[in-house]
Every structure is written in structure tokens, then in C-alpha cells.
Amino acid sequence: MKIVFTGGGTAGHIFPILAIIRELRNNYSDPDLDLYYFGPKNLQTEVLLSIEKVKIKTIPSGKIRRYFAFQNFIDFFKIPCGILKAIFLLFFLAPDMVFSKGGYGSFATALAAFLLRVPIFVHESDATIGFAAKIESKWAVEIFTSFEETFNLPTNKIVCVGNPIRSGVMGGNKEDALKFFEIQSKKPVLFVLGGSQGAASINNLILETFPEILSEFEVIHQTGETNYQQNNKEAYVLIGNEQLRKSYHSFGFMNETQLKNGFAACDLVISRAGSGAIFEISANKKPAILIPLSNSAQNHQVHNAYCFEKCGGGEVLEEDNLKPHLFLEKLNYLFGHPNILQAMVQGSENFSRPKAARMIANYLLEYLYRSFVPIEGQ
Template sequence: MAKKIVFTGGGSAGHVTPNLALIDELKDCNVAYIGSKNGIEKNLVTAHGIEYHSISSGKLRRYFDMKNFGDPFKVLAGVMQAYWLLKKIKPDVIFSKGGFVSVPVVIGGWLNRIPVYIHESDITPGLANKIAIRFATKLFVTFEEAGKQLPKEKVVYTGAPIRDVLLKGDRKKGLDFLGFSGSKPVLLVMGGSLGAKKINDVVRASITDLLKKYQIVHLCGKGFVDAKLAETPGYRQFEFIDKELPDVMAASTLIVSRAGSNAIFEFLALKKPMVLIPLPLHQSRGDQILNADSFKKKGLCEVLDNDTLTPGALLRTLDRVYAERYDYRERMVKAQGATHGIKNILTELNK
């Protein structure tokens, strides 16, 4: 009989796309997904034709908000919904990628005595996974150093689950899509699914100097396209790119990005030299700073501080990384073991 696996995770694309990468490889398993009613995960999962179930989900905040008084009841309702839903589905295992909606599913699985496997992308767990860890059977980690501060008996180092489609991009198709000649190195700038205003502003302030050396594709986020630069030769801007992204990444020579774990391990898998600008502490819990610092120590990237970022600093750093691009790629080849997450996770799921 085929194994049944329930996946959960949501709130951002980073909590969903690794699940989809794993699901794509599960040819002989019955798969279902439990997510929130209105989260980003619903559209992403149903677009893949995967059986989807919705539960109540409250947000777990680290700051004061009047909604904090009502959300625990939403979480409790979600636990009860997940409990009965899992009793009906009867999965052999639950796989959670984190996010607020995963907590009721993990607890519901624990109450049903279903093995629960969690994957943590960052060096330190987010709030949802901090709660869920105590109910988990195993905890898979992307960074080796993450295991130092987590329950040793549960931790399994797997590396990052990389979407196979990203590894199949075509450089020529990417250049054709962008309308680039390829006569200059291609600089890909991306600030995450929501964009990054500081990165957008500094790149655009540097555009004249940057275009002397690079052709630029800029994923600037929803609502951040600059109409004044729409006809600038050698500069293409998009709110986001979906199906063409593997080809665009194949065409790229250098990447400027935030330091979300999923993204930077994808760059590593593609052996793309990168300049990382992590979210600062006043906008995050500091996970991207730790991610970037880990890559920097291994010689896999250069890091710039968001709050002190200037056009001059960006230009100088890009020029240095480009000049040393072959050294970066050589170190990335040696670090490829960290990108075998799908194979390692599937091995654990099939035990």
C-alpha cells in the first residue's frame, strides 16, 4: 500500500516551495496538504493539483497587538480541526515546513500518535517551530550549526531541499526572455517575494554606473516597478517572475539578494556568486543575519549591511565578487553537499 504523507506549512512562499519540491519527488505516495483558509499556501498548493484542506490559524506574534487576545482561540480551534482531519486521513507521517498554520497540524498529529517531521531552514528556529519541536519525532536542519542549540536526539542534518526545476534553467532562453545580448555579465537583483525598498532604492540610484558593467534584471516586488526606468536599455524590472525564473537564474552571472535560507541555498546549488543584504534586526528576528554570516565564513558570499548600504559600497562589492567569481564557484562546488536536502529528507521519510 502506498505511503500517505500530510504536508503543512504556510504564511510565506519560503514555507511552501520546499514542500512542493519534495512532493514532486514522491511519485508513489498519497499526498495531502493542510494549510490556512486564505494564506499564500492555498493558491500555490492547489495550482499543483494537490489535495488541500483548510484549518483555522492564528498568528503567533512577538509584539503587542489586540489580536493576540483572540488568536490563541483560533490556534486551539485549528488544533481540534487538524486532530479530526488527521484521524480521517490517517497519514503514515506528517512533514512540516513551519509557519503559523503548521503548529495546530503538528499538535494534532502528536495527539493522533502520528510521526511528525519538521524541517527548519534557518540557524535558529522561528517561533512556530520553537513551539512545534517539542511535539516532533525528528527535526531536519539546513545548517549544520543549527543542531548545536536544538535537542540532539531529534536533529538530523539534511541540508536544503532545492527545487529540481531551478537546476534545469536554460541560459539562452533566459537571455531571450530578458532581451539581453549576453555581451555583459547579467546581474540579478531580488529582495524576496515582497521586494526590498532599500535594495530597490540603492540599485536605482546606482543604475547609470551599474549599466556600464552589467545588464540588470531586477525583481523589485509587487507595486515597486519604476515607470521612469521602464525603457532603460539593459535594465529589466519585474514585480516577480514565475515559470521563467529558472532560465533567468541560468542567465545570471551575479546575484544581489536578501538572505532567506531557501534562496541562498538555491544560489549555492546553481553556483552563483552572491552579495547578500540581510534584513536588519529592527525588521526581523535576525535569522537572515545569521544565515549570511554562515555563508560569509565559508567564503560563499559577500555581505552588506542594510542600514548603511550605499551605491558606492554596492558597486565596489559587486566588482570584487565579479573579479573573484571563479574562486567563489570553486568553493561552492565543494559545498554542494548542503544542497542535497531532497534526497536526504526522502531517505528519512521512507525509513
């Protein structure tokens, strides 16, 4: 059996694919299960998928931006090249299905699958459907969604399962996690996440609250690899006090073990509102302040954030209101009212769908099993 995965190439597309692949391996151990990934070239993607023994094929992908940019002209010519390459590879590979996570990097492979009559399954992570996924949904056998609020999709094809998350980021122990980060104080712990690439506005917000915030809280901060060195230099100067510096724990990129311990150690998460982050937060039953990216495509982070807030799992702080004094006031209010935090914990747990990866893997395997049942008389 051959399954081709495709997606945009960012962590938001790759991590759910990783989670599904691991469930497929767990549920179907036969060596005849061949897994492939078709998508734009990305070093992090190649490293992560190679560990899972996934065969990778690079497909040229063009991103058409909704504003004028010279890169649009270059990317426009990548699209037909990607489609032709995807058709060629799929024709000779002859996979049993294609699973798309959406994003501009998935379009060429999904279109090629449609033209070659290969069954397509699509997963939409966000509360608002992306441009590529909206087109691909017309060709799909089944459309998996993360949010019940996702609309503009064929209702007869939708299965709401949540966003697949890696099991390795769940199930940490608080006592072990505090030791992991060498946290010895009794101060509440904040876990600050800016997505896999970091978030400059959130990083700046944290820096602007130094040193005051460290008098009241331990801060575990994922800055993003690009921002890591500069962030640490500024933090060192702004904190000033050597004792307070021990309460600041910064990381560029966090692996699964670090994320698991970060969630286990913390009392509150401060995060962007990407679907992956929200579902990891809720799977760990943590309350959160979500700071959605204001210019995300289709405004999807804002919609994601308010869906989570509606379920009672956290509160939304939009970027226009990202002022250090307002942020500190919000923290002091929440920790001054533990009943509110506890209600947010319950809301976060109610929102969670930790078995999404297993559900999707089961759907895919059941479809394949049905496809391979021999027809009587043949």
C-alpha cells in the same frame, strides 16, 4: 499511505514542500499515496499545491507577535480554533505521518498530530530555529536541518540535509538564458532577488544606482508583485536613456523557468538571505552579495547570510550599510578582481546540497515502509 504537510503558508515554507512532494511522486508512483496540506488560507499556496494534486485543508492560524499589536488579540482566538479543527480532521483522516515546515501556520496541525500520536517530522530551514519548530522538535521523530550551525535542537534527532529546492530552478544554460532575456550586450549580468514578496530596501537600492549601474551591468530584477508597477514607473524616469533601459529587465514574481534562466544568465546574485534563496543560489553555483532582512524573526537572515559567507560563497552587506556608492564600489571591486569572484563560485558550490528534497523523500518513504512491515504471527 497518507502524508499531511503543514507550514506557515509563505513561499519559504511552500517551495521546499513542493520539492519534496515531487520527489515522493517520482519515487513512489502508486495511486494509494495521498498527500494533504494543512495550513492558513493563501491563494498562491492553493494554486501551487493544486497543480501537484495535493488536497488542501485550511486551518485557522494565529501569529503571536513579540510586540504590541491589536492583531495579537484576534490571532490569539484563532489558535484554539485551529487546534480543534486540526484534531478533528486528523482524527478522521488518520494519516501515517505529518511533515512540518515550521512557521506559525504549522503549530495547530503539529500539536494535533502529537495529541493523536501521529508521527511528526520537522524541517528547519534557517540557521536559527523558529519558535514553532523549536516546540515541534520535542515531538518529532526526526528533525531535518538546512545548516550544520543550527542549534538548540535534540542532537539525537537531527539530520542535516540542506533546504529542499525545486529542480526546475536549476540546470539552465547561459547562452539560452541570455536569449531568454534578450540580452545582447557583453556586460556582466546581475540577478537581483528580494524574496517571493520582493524587498523594498533592495528595490530602492537598485533605483538609487540608476542610471550609473546600467552603464556597466545588465540587471535582471525581481521586484515583488506589490512593488512592480511603481518600481517600473520610477525606473523609467531615473534611467532616462532609451538605450540603457534595454539593460534593465524587471519582473514581479518569477516562475521556475524565469528563475532558472536568471541564475544561468547572471555573473553575480544580489539577494535577501532567506534559506530558500541561499540554497537556490548555491545549487546554481553562483556567487552572491547577501543583504539580510535586519528585523527577521530570531535574526535568522543575518545568521543565514554569515553561514554562507563563512563557506566562501559570497559577501554580506547589512542594511545599515546599504548606501548606493558603497554598493557600486563593492560591485566594481569584485568585477575588477575576477579571482575573488571565481573563489566565491567554488565556495557557493561547496555550500550547496542540491539533493535535500530527494534525501527527505527517501527518509519519509523508508519510515513508511518500516511501519507497514507486518509483524510475525499476526
